Amino acid sequence: MRRWQLSVLLSWPALATLALTVVPVWLLLRISIAPPDPAAPWGAGLTFEAYRSLLAPDSIHALRRSLQLAVVVGIVSVGAGFPLTYFITRMQRRAQVGWLVFLLATLTLSDVLIAFSWQVMLSKRIGLSRIFVALGLMQQPDSLAPSVGAIIACLTYLVIPFTVLTLYPALSQLDRSLIEAARTLGAPAWRAFTSVVLPLTRVPTMVAFVLAAVLTLGSFVPPVALGKPEHWPMSVLIGNAALAGHNLPRAAAMSVLLLVVTALLALGAVRAVRHRPTP
Amino acid sequence: MTAILRRAFLGLLALFLAAPLIVVTGVSFNGTARMNFPPQHASLIWYGNFFSDPGWMSALTLSAVIAALASLVAVSIALPIAYAVWRFNSRAAMALQGLARVSFLLPAVVVSIVYLVFWSALGHAGHIEDTILSHAVVFVTLPLTTIGLGFQSIDSALIDAARTLGAREGDVLRTVIRPIILPYLVSGLVFVFILSLNEYIIAYMVAGFEVETLPIKVFNNLRMGFTPTMCVGAVLFMLLGVLGFGAIAWVGDLPKLLGGRTQGSG
Numbered sequence: 001m002r003r004w005q006l007s008v009l010l011s012w013p014a015l016a017t018l019a020l021t022v023v024p025v026w027l028l029l030r031i032s033i034a035p036p037d038p039a040a041p042w043g044a045g046l047t048f049e050a051y052r053s054l055l056a057p058d059s060i061h062a063l064r065r066s067l068q069l070a071v072v073v074g075i076v077s078v079g080a081g082f083p084l085t086y087f088i089t090r091m092q093r094r095a096q097v098g099w100l101v102f103l104l105a106t107l108t109l110s111d112v113l114i115a116f117s118w119q120v121m122l123s124k125r126i127g128l129s130r131i132f133v134a135l136g137l138m139q140q141p142d143s144l145a146p147s148v149g150a151i152i153a154c155l156t157y158l159v160i161p162f163t164v165l166t167l168y169p170a171l172s173q174l175d176r177s178l179i180e181a182a183r184t185l186g187a188p189a190w191r192a193f194t195s196v197v198l199p200l201t202r203v204p205t206m207v208a209f210v211l212a213a214v215l216t217l218g219s220f221v222p223p224v225a226l227g228k229p230e231h232w233p234m235s236v237l238i239g240n241a242a243l244a245g246h247n248l249p250r251a252a253a254m255s256v257l258l259l260v261v262t263a264l265l266a267l268g269a270v271r272a273v274r275h276r277p278t279p
Numbered sequence: 280m281t282a283i284l285r286r287a288f289l290g291l292l293a294l295f296l297a298a299p300l301i302v303v304t305g306v307s308f309n310g311t312a313r314m315n316f317p318p319q320h321a322s323l324i325w326y327g328n329f330f331s332d333p334g335w336m337s338a339l340t341l342s343a344v345i346a347a348l349a350s351l352v353a354v355s356i357a358l359p360i361a362y363a364v365w366r367f368n369s370r371a372a373m374a375l376q377g378l379a380r381v382s383f384l385l386p387a388v389v390v391s392i393v394y395l396v397f398w399s400a401l402g403h404a405g406h407i408e409d410t411i412l413s414h415a416v417v418f419v420t421l422p423l424t425t426i427g428l429g430f431q432s433i434d435s436a437l438i439d440a441a442r443t444l445g446a447r448e449g450d451v452l453r454t455v456i457r458p459i460i461l462p463y464l465v466s467g468l469v470f471v472f473i474l475s476l477n478e479y480i481i482a483y484m485v486a487g488f489e490v491e492t493l494p495i496k497v498f499n500n501l502r503m504g505f506t507p508t509m510c511v512g513a514v515l516f517m518l519l520g521v522l523g524f525g526a527i528a529w530v531g532d533l534p535k536l537l538g539g540r541t542q543g544s545g
Contacts, residue, residue, distance in 0.1 A: 006363060006367060006369055006371070006372075009359045009362070009363055010359055010360065010363055010369070010371060010375065012355065012356065012359065013355075013356045013357075013359050013360045013375055013379070014371075014375055016352075016356050016412075016415075016416065017356065017375055017378050017379045017416065017419075018378075020382075020397075020412060020413070020416040021378055021379070021381060021382050021416065022378070023397065024393040024394060024396065024397035025393060027393075027396045027397055027400050028392065028393050028396050031396050080292060083288065084288075084289070084292055087285060087288075087289060089539065093534070096534055096539075097528045097533050097534065100524075100528070100533055100534065100537065101521065101524045101525055101528055101533070102293075102296065102297075103296070104473075104520065104524040105300070105517060105520045105521045105524065106296055106299075106300065107473060107474070107477075107520065108473050108477065108516050108517055108519065108520025108521075108523075109299065109300070109303070109477065109513055109516065109517060109520075110476075110477035110478070110479060110493075110494040110497065110513075110516075111477070111479060111494075112477075112479050112494045112497050112498045112501070113299075113303060113494075113497060113509075113510075113513045114299050116303075116497075116501055116509075117298075117299035117300075117302040117303050118299065120302050120306065121298060121299070121302055157295070157299065160296070165537060168534075168537050168538060168539055169428075169537065169538030169539060172534065172538070172539035172540050173538075173539070173540055189281060210384075211384070214384055214385070214386055215387070217386040218385070218386025218387035218388045218389060218390070218480075219387065219388070220387070220388050220391075220479075220480045221479055221498065225501070235386060235387075235388040238388045238389070238392060239388055239391070239480065239484075242392055242395060242484065243484075248392075248395075248396065248399075251392050252392060252396065255388070255389040255392045255393070258386050258388070258389050259385065259386075259389055262384075262385065262386060262389075266384070
């Protein structure tokens with residue numbers, strides 16, 4: 001194929017990707033150093049006011065909550081999603097397809113509706129607390145939301161299908177004879193798992209963790225619907241600054257901060273995977 | 280012992296994953312306007328309400344149109360890139376692929392601000408095409424992945440055989456590559472369609488006041504006060520999803536489309 005044909009082939013994808021990723025991010029950087037003026041956000045002027053406001057305690061606390069949520073949801077969703085995926089790949093074909101369709105079906109509900117159904121499930125009148133009372137775990141029915149636990153439960157729910165989809169190819173293509181060899185040599189099942197399966201799937205596992213963390217860092221609806229303002233992470237502050245406050249420069253500066261944090265998290269994960277010595 | 284633990288783990292997780300689906304479905308059959316679960320005086324009145332209310336119907340139609348167009352645009356971006364990467368090892372295509380994947384790996388709220396700024400800067404905020412193009416680019420990574428898997432699954436001996444038998448580039452594309460890629464392409468379309476259908480924050484930021492999609496309408500309703508009508512929309516989407524993915528599983532090899540082992544091997 002000649003060069004010009006390749007150029008023609010890639011012209012539309014290149015135009016769309018560059019125009020809708022590079023240009024918008026550049027504009028985001030530009031507006032984050034503009035004076036906050038809702039009437040003319042593109043007016044001339046240069047100020048670091050928005051970035052200075054990131055040093056205020058409310059922004060710092062929100063960032064801390066974002067990171068805590070991201071790490072907890074990452075650990076919980078990979079902790080549950082990894083064994084789930086592992087078991088799924090070991091099932092008969094029919095059961096495998098059934099689980100995959102079921103997981104994909106949970107993707108068809110908007111986060112808005114998932115958050116709402118968690119509200120219902122955690123409410124005092126009809127929720128989970130009644131089951132807990134019946135089991136003797138709680139004294140009397142009580143509302144379990146808004147709370148940090150409710151936010152974590154809902155986010156984990158939203159993230160798990162993506163965890164499974166990320167881990168599925170690696171775990172499915174895992175060479176089973178390696179596990180059988182370990183077992184034949186006398187390793188118990190858990191030992192075969194930790195010394196054969198885990199090291200072979202380090203990279204996809206880290207990718208799944210980072211994906212879970214990023215989905216959490218960017219989530220808006222679950223913390224709003226299931227948390228109080230003192231639980232709100234950075235993402236809610238960003239949304240509110242843009243929507244309620246009409247302060248685009250502030251929303252943009254916080255977005256840039258969240259981008260940097262995300263990039264650091266991803267880089268840290270890449271380094272962790274690369275530098276860990278193989279056992 | 281381990282078998283029992285595994286069953287318990289899978290059972291609990293299945294319950295966890297099914298619970299919201301059951302709650303939403305249950306509430307949609309309520310006979311009263313209160314939020315009851317299990318439903319009381321089971322009835323279909325909210326289904327009647329949903330289909331007779333022009334507001335809900337237009338939100339549903341709007342969401343479906345946006346999702347359909349966004350998935351087509353996403354595939355139109357992903358297919359040439361994936362083809363150029365596979366066929367020519369093109370560096371430009373690989374760079375584009377990396378760039379196109381980035382937007383899915385950015386926090387959703389940040390992406391929504393990015394596109395709010397972008398469309399406002401163009402002086403074009405609040406149009407349906409904003410939502411469509413934003414969704415297409417954010418979700419393009421899904422067809423890139425599925426179509427990429429499809430190209431990798433092509434046995435190069437097949438192509439060589441076709442060439443040896445005198446097939447030209449166009450013939451190979453039409454008779455060998457197209458039938459292999461098609462199921463992967465369709466699953467990419469379905470993924471974008473479903474994620475776009477349910478996406479809230481980006482749609483809300485770029486055009487939420489003018490282009491009220493179903494998730495936006497549901498969230499606005501949640502703030503105003505609850506009606507079971509919104510659960511009807513959810514149940515319809517769920518059915519659509521199960522039918523869509525079920526159909527793919529029925530006609531194609533779902534595990535293989537998701538990157539698992541091919542049927543029968545090993």
